[in-house]
Amino acid sequence: MAQQYIQYSVIVPAYRENGNLRPLVTRIFGALRRVDSPVPPEQVEVIIVDDNSRDGSVETVQSLQQEGYNVRIIVRTTERGLSSAVVRGFNEALGDSMLCMDADLQHPPEYVPAMLASLSPHHTFVLGTRYGKGVEMDKNWPLYRRVISSGARMLALPLTTASDPMSGFFGIRKEAFLKAKSLNSQGFKIALDLLIKAHIPAHAIAEVPFSFGVRSEGESKLTGKVMVKYLEQLVELYWYKYSGLLIFFMVVAFIAFVWLMQMWLNSL
Numbered sequence: 001m002a003q004q005y006i007q008y009s010v011i012v013p014a015y016r017e018n019g020n021l022r023p024l025v026t027r028i029f030g031a032l033r034r035v036d037s038p039v040p041p042e043q044v045e046v047i048i049v050d051d052n053s054r055d056g057s058v059e060t061v062q063s064l065q066q067e068g069y070n071v072r073i074i075v076r077t078t079e080r081g082l083s084s085a086v087v088r089g090f091n092e093a094l095g096d097s098m099l100c101m102d103a104d105l106q107h108p109p110e111y112v113p114a115m116l117a118s119l120s121p122h123h124t125f126v127l128g129t130r131y132g133k134g135v136e137m138d139k140n141w142p143l144y145r146r147v148i149s150s151g152a153r154m155l156a157l158p159l160t161t162a163s164d165p166m167s168g169f170f171g172i173r174k175e176a177f178l179k180a181k182s183l184n185s186q187g188f189k190i191a192l193d194l195l196i197k198a199h200i201p202a203h204a205i206a207e208v209p210f211s212f213g214v215r216s217e218g219e220s221k222l223t224g225k226v227m228v229k230y231l232e233q234l235v236e237l238y239w240y241k242y243s244g245l246l247i248f249f250m251v252v253a254f255i256a257f258v259w260l261m262q263m264w265l266n267s268l
């Protein structure tokens with residue numbers, strides 16, 4: 001019965017994250033229970049979307065449920081991948097305001113209340129940004145990851161004005177999510193796909209600066225394959241966003257060419 005009051009859903013894609021789930025969930029609800037939290041904890045659900053890790057994650061979630069935390073786990077057995085896990089979570093969410101965050105505590109749970117509260121019918125997208133004022137990356141985040149992250153960010157600049165579409169810490173309103181058609185569920189960059197395909201205008205994006213941490217347990221799943229998928233996704237998004245413009249210029253150029261040819265033939 002309590003579920004009908006759920007207004008906010010926190011979606012956590014997770015693969016072999018058992019060691020992080022308890023601190024993640026208890027810290028999210030700890031932040032929501034603070035007196036200055038703009039969001040009441042009883043209106044929030046947490047959904048873990050796990051890809052059959054079989055590492056005790058299910059049991060950890062069950063014990064958190066017994067302790068009264070509103071958390072559930074979806075175990076996928078036939079699908080894999082971060083982005084498609086997030087899409088699955090958004091499809092299952094009860095809340096109108098939905099947040100996506102990593103399980104490994106790199107996205108600090110203490111920012112969850114502010115992120116959720118930033119979503120509204122006017123701000124249909126919220127982006128946790130690592131490039132805002134007063135925040136910093138953990139100094140232990142490796143140099144090669146910073147280089148990859150900056151490169152990925154630069155390549156996406158013509159697609160969006162958002163300062164950090166790569167942070168992986170973002171939220172979207174359900175009505176905006178439902179507008180996005182043919183999402184690319186491969187790879188890691190579902191936020192970028194949603195920004196473009198849900199046609200989120202710049203004024204509808206709220207940004208919340210956050211300090212990016214380092215993974216506390218387990219290993220990153222970002223591989224070379226994931227990076228290749230990102231490049232494929234960029235090609236698709238450039239085409240999605242600019243093909244109309246390209247076709248328009250080609251048609252104009254063709255008409256101008258035909259017109260010039262006629263003028264030239266008439267002048268002979």
Ligand SMILES: Nc1nc2c(ncn2[C@@H]2O[C@H](COP(=O)(O)OP(=O)(O)O[C@H]3O[C@H](CO)[C@@H](O)[C@H](O)[C@@H]3O)[C@@H](O)[C@H]2O)c(=O)[nH]1
Pocket residue numbers: 012013014015016017049050051080081082085101102103104106149166167168169188189215219220221222
């Ligand atoms: N269900 C599921 N979850 C996955 C999978 N691969 C990764 N995840 C989960 O997705 C989250 C991020 O994965 P990491 O392996 O920790 O990625 P990262 O290298 O730290 O990259 C993160 O930070 C980047 C910013 O530097 C982000 O750009 C990226 O999207 C991601 O959030 C973690 O909770 C992880 O368990 C998968 O195949 N299936």
Ligand SMILES: [Mg+2]
Pocket residue numbers: 102104106215220
């Ligand atoms: Mg990580």
